[in-house]
Amino acid sequence: MHFATSFWQRAPSQRPLVVCFCLVSVLTIGCALLSLLIGAGAVDITESWSTLWGQGNEEAHFVIMELRLPRTLVGLVVGIALGISGALMQAVARNPLAEPGLLGVSAGASFAVAAALILGASAATLAMGVAQLGALAGCFFVMIAARLQGQFKDPVRLVLAGAALTSLLTALTSILLMYDQRAADEIRFWVTGSVAGRHLSNLVTVLPYFAIAAAITLYVSKPLASMALGEKVALGLGHNPRTIRYLVMLAVALFAGSATAIAGPIMFVGLVVPFAARALVGPDIRRTMIMCLPIGPLMIIGADILTRMIAQPAEMPLGVLTAMVGAPVLMLIVRAKRLPTLA
Amino acid sequence: MSSSTQAPLGTQSITLKHDDHVIIDGLDVTFPAGKVTAIVGPNGCGKSTLLNGLSRVHLPSSGHILLNGKDIHSMPAKQVAKKLALLPQETSAPDGITVRELIRFGRHPHQSLFKQWGMDDRTAIEFALQAANLESLGDRLLDTLSGGQRQRAWIAMSIAQETPLLLLDEPTSALDLGHQIEVFDLIRELAAAGKTIIMVVHDLAMAARYADHLIAMKGGEIVAQGSPKQVITPEILESLYGVHCDLLADPHTGAPILVNVRRAHDSGASKAAAPSDKKQAELAL
C-alpha cells in the first residue's frame, strides 16, 4: 500500500519503467483473454475457456481460433503500430497533436486503397504496398508542407493542414467511388475501421513491413531523444537531424500504412496512446515508446470488446469508438493551460 | 470637457479575481479630476488588473466602480464609452488600416446605424490628429509607422472618443527613450486641456516626472498615494521593491530621481547605511 501511494505521487518521469510496463501489460493480457472469451458466435464464456485449453467441440474451436484469435492478434499488432507511429511522429514534429490519423495519413491510405479497388483488387486480397504508399505520400506531404515555413511547432497549423489534406483526399476518394458501385460497397465498411473479419494471412503479409519499421525505430530512438533537446544539440552529439526525420517518417508510414491497410483508418489511437504513456512515465521518448507497446493493444482490443458489447447483436465500427474516445482526449490536450510542447 | 473638483472615477471596495486567485480585495480608491495619476508598483501588484477593472475589461466579483457617482456597470456600455476611454497595453489593429481610419474607430460610441458621419465626427478626428501631431501621417498605413508614432495614433483614437477620462496601461512599455518622452509629453498636453488621466507606469522616474498624483500598490493594496515627492521616499520604495536607494531632486523639475539602487537584504553594511541615506534623501528633497 505504502509503495503504491509513493508510486503515484512520484513525478511521471521518476516512476520505475519496469513496474509501469508490467502493470499495463497485465491489463493488456487480461483484455486479450477477454477478447477471446466473449463476442459473436454461440460460444459462451465457460465454453470458450475450456476450448482454449484444448477441449470443446468443433464449432467452438472454429469460433475461437478462426474468428476471435485473428481479431485479437490484429488488434495487438495494429495497436502497437498506431501507438508507436503516433509517438514517433509527435517526437519528430515536437507537437503533441501530430497523429497519423489527424494528419491525413489514413486518408492517404484510404485513397490509395480506393484506387486499388477501382483497378480491380478486392478488399481481401488488397496489396499492402498500395496502402503504405498512400500513407507515405500523405504523411510526407503534410510534414513537408508544415516544414516549409517552419510551422512544425505550431500544433494547430499542422492539424489544420492534416484536416485540409484529409478533406481533399476524401473528396477524391468519393469521385473514384462514383465510378464503381462495387468498390463503393466494399469500401463503405472499410472506411470506418475494424479489426473484425481479418484473416491471419493479412497479418502475415504486413509482418515484414512491421519488422523494418521496428528496426528503424530501434535505430532512431537514441538520436530522437537527443533531438528533443533541440536540433543543434543533436547535431553536436553527432546525429544528423535531417536523416533521422526522414527515417522516422518512413517508419511512421510503414507502421500507419500497414495498420490502415489491415484495419481501415482508425483515428486518434496515435494521439491517445502516447498521451497516456507520457502521463504514466513522462516525456522521454524511449520510455514513452516502451509504454506504447502495451497501451496501444490495450486501447484497440478494449475498444474492440466494447464495440461487440454496445450494439449487440450488431457491432459498432471500431473507428467510431476510437474517435469517440480520442476526441475528448484531443480536447483535454488543448484545454491544458499551456499547450504542451514536446521540446 | 468638464473638469469638476469631485472625483470623476473611483472604486467602492472592489474585489478582482483571476479565476479563483484574488488579486485585489476590497479596494477603495479615487482619482483626482483633471490630473495625471500614475499607478506604480512591482510586477504582479495588481496595477494592470485595477486599470482593467476600472475600464470594465475585468469584471469585479464584488464592489462598485463609480463613474461620476454612478455604478459603471449599471450604465449602458455606450454611455460609459463616451465618458471613459482606455488604451490597453497590447493593441492589435486590423490589417491594412490607415491612421485616420484607426482614429475613426474612436468615434464608434458616438455613432449609430443611421448616424454614421457628422460634423462632430469630422472635427473630433481632425482635432485628434492635430493633438497627437499626426497631421502629416493621417493617410499612412498604421503598420508602416514607428513605435512611438503608432502609440500616438492609438492615443489619438482615444482622443477622438472625446472622453473626459483617459486610462492608459503602460503606454510606453515597448518604446525607446525618445518615443517615451514623445508619448508622455502628449499625455501632459491632454491633461492641460482638462482631461483626467490615469495610467499604469512601470518606470518610476517617468512616473515621478510626468504624473501629478502617484498611487503605489503592492500585493493588491495601496501602500501610499499622493504627490511624487510624498510617495517616492526610501521607506516606501523599500516596502514596494525591497531596494535601498538614494534620492536626488531633478534640477529642472524637482522630481525625485533614484540613484545608487541596491537590494535591501544585500549586506549589513547597506542596512546600517539606511538611516543616513534617508537623511540625505530628505536633504535632497
Add this chain to the structure above:
Amino acid sequence: MSLSHSSSAQLTPPSGYWLLRSKHMSLLLDRQAIRRNILLSVALLLIGILSLGVGTLSLSPKEVVLALIGQGDSMTQFVVNELRLNRLLAGIYTGAAFSIAGCLMQTVARNRLATPGIIGIDNAAMAFAVASVVGVGIGLAPSAMALTGAASATALAFIIGGGSGTRGYRFIVAGLAIGSVSAAVSQLLLSQVHIDTANEAYPWTVGSLSARPEEQIPWMGWITLVGMVVSIFLCQRFQLMAFSDSVMTALGRTPNRLRFSAVAISVVLTGFAVALAGPVGLVALVGPEMARTFAKHRGLPLVSSALCGAIVMVLADFAGRTLLSPIEIPVGVVTAVVGGPYLLWILIRKPKRSTL
C-alpha cells in the same frame, strides 16, 4: 502648443466614401465596396445564365433569358424555370449563407481558418440530419435537426474553447474534434441501415444540390436574406471584433455579446444551408477569402462574401455537372477538391503578422 477644435464649414466624408445625408440620418457608403458588389452581382448573373443553359438540353444564353422572362417555347420554359432554376437558386442561397457564416465566424475567432466547416459545425449538422433521415431518434425534419446539430456543436466548441475569441486555436481544435466525432457518428448511422438507404444518403452526405426538396428553397432564400440584412445592420459593430477585447469594451461594446450575435447568425445560416445542400463547408473558407482579396483586406466585406460564396457554389455545381458528364460530381466534392489545396496553401505560405 495650442489645441483648438478646427472647424471648417463644409462637411466632407472620409476619403473613399459617399455621404448620404438628410436631417435625421447620415450614412457612409464605401465607394469601392459598392463598385465591387455591382461587378460581383453582374458576374453572378452571367454565370447563372450560363449554368442554366447547360444540361441534357443545351440552351444558348439568349434562350435562357427569354425563358426566364416568360417567352420562348414552352419546352425551354419548362426546362429552365421548372427544372434548372430551383437548383441554381439553391446554389446561390446556400453559397451566400455558407459564406456569410464563414466570414462572421472568422471574425469572431480572429482566424481565417475558423470557418464553420473546419470547426465541425457542418459535420455535426450533417450527423443530426442523417439521424433524422435514417430514422434514428426523434422525428424532427432534417433541417430542424441540422440546426440543432449546428447549434450544439458550436456551443460545445465554445465551452471547450474557453469561450474566448482571443485564443482562436483552442476553439479550432475543439471544433476539429467535434467534427471528427460527428463524422464518425454519421458513418456509424449509415453503416447500420440498409445498403440502399445508405447509398441514397451517400451523395447527400458529401454535399450536393441535386434532388433538393423544392419547397425548402424559397425558405432558404428568405433565411439567407434575413441573415444578410441583419449582419449588414450589425456590420459596423462586428468590425470592432478585429480589435482586442479591451478596445472593444473601451469603445462601448460588450465583446461576449458581439461574439454571441455573430456566432448565432453564423450557426443559423450554416444549419439551414447544410440541411439543404449538405456539408459544403469549404465555400465558407473560399468565399470570404475571395471577397477579402477583392476588398484589399479593408473592413468586413459581408456582402461581397455572400456574392463570392454564391459564385463559388454555382461554379462548383456547374463544374460538377459538366466535367465528368454523364457522371455528376456532388458540389461538395468539387469544393473540397478546390478548397482543400487552397486551405493548404494558406497554411503553407508565409504567415502574415496578423491572421485576419
